[in-house]
Amino acid sequence: MMRRKPSAKVASIGVTQTQLAVEARLGWLFREQPTEDYGIDAHAEVVDADSVRGRLLALQIKSGSSWFREQGRGGWWFRPDAEHVQYWTNHSLPVAVVLYHPERERCYWQLVSRETLIKTSRGGWKLLVPEAQVLDESARAALSQAAEGDAYxxxxxxxxxxxxxxxxxxxxxxxxxxxxxxxxxxxxxxxxxxxxxxxxxxxxxxxxxxxxxxxxxxxxxxxxxxxxxxxxxxxxxxxxxxxxxxxxxxxxxxxxxxxxxxxxxxxxxxxxxxxxxxxxxxxxxxxxxxxxxxxxxxx
Incomplete structure (x- = not known):
């Protein structure tokens, strides 16, 4: 008998909750990407005053309590591998990591950039996902600006x-x-x-x-x-x-x-x-x- 892995269920819930946050709280469009794991799980498209202008964000979604084990100052450390970092930093769209906390039923986010990525002493990478950055109405301004492009x-x-x-x-x-x-x-x-x-x-x-x-x-x-x-x-x-x-x-x-x-x-x-x-x-x-x-x- 085929059984569904618990991790697959948790991952699916994370995508669903992120979709709910994007569509219900931000009022934007959400498009889940194909199942091939290239480091992007979905796209969020900005809707401004009922106008869709082609401003997109790429989302990497991680779900489960395990992603919240490593506490950082004011948030949690997320440690991507080098291949994903290279893929994200060369992506044509701005990329945000979204962590879904199942007990709190909240999504937290952080943009991936040269400013937010930190090189570790062992040659790896880490990214602080702040507890204050909840994926809700409070994120609209920052994510809208990110979708417009980087500062340069x-x-x-x-x-x-x-x-x-x-x-x-x-x-x-x-x-x-x-x-x-x-x-x-x-x-x-x-x-x-x-x-x-x-x-x-x-x-x-x-x-x-x-x-x-x-x-x-x-x-x-x-x-x-x-x-x-x-x-x-x-x-x-x-x-x-x-x-x-x-x-x-x-x-x-x-x-x-x-x-x-x-x-x-x-x-x-x-x-x-x-x-x-x-x-x-x-x-x-x-x-x-x-x-x-x-x-x-x-x-």
């Missing part, structure tokens, strides 16, 4: 998205950022708009806008980071005409960037100008090489 990929992608604006600056156009910051809101509520100053005496021609909630972060510190490919300065014409006689707040601690008006005492208004910096110029050069090739670049 994300930074390159940000530059690629900003390429049309860099090109506009490179062609001599004037780009300005209009900011409205609600100074009495702890949420850091405000708006940022990017526009073209056509130097015709009219307001800038808006080409992009964002509503932001920066919390306690200062706009004058955050905004330059959002446009890392450009230097940020005051828009001369706007600030030359500014009248601060009725400004309701102290100006003693203002730095290089500051608002030009606050008519209601609620909203600070800024108009800042962008100038292509070394990073922006270097990216355009690399992008031209990548898209057109070395011959056209040096022609």
């Amino acid at each position: 990929t994300l930074r390159i992608r940000e530059l690629q998205l900003a390429r049309p604006w860099m090109q506009m600056l490179d062609e001599g156009m004037r780009l300005v950022i209009d900011i409205e910051e609600w100074v009495n809101k702890t949420s850091g509520r405000g708006s940022i708009a990017l526009g073209v100053d056509n130097e015709d005496g009219n307001d800038p021609e808006q080409i992009a806008s964002w509503t932001v909630f920066l919390g306690l972060s200062g706009y004058v510190e955050v905004v330059p980071k959002l446009f890392a490919w450009a230097s940020v300065s005051l828009h001369d014409e706007t600030y030359e005409d500014a009248d601060y006689s009725d400004y309701p707040y102290e100006r003693n601690d203002w730095g290089v960037l500051y608002p030009y008006m606050n008519p209601s005492g609620e909203v600070d208004f800024y108009r800042l100008e962008l100038t292509l910096n070394d990073l922006g110029r270097a990216f355009l050069l690399v992008d031209q090489f990548a898209t057109k090739g070395l011959r056209q670049l040096t022609a």
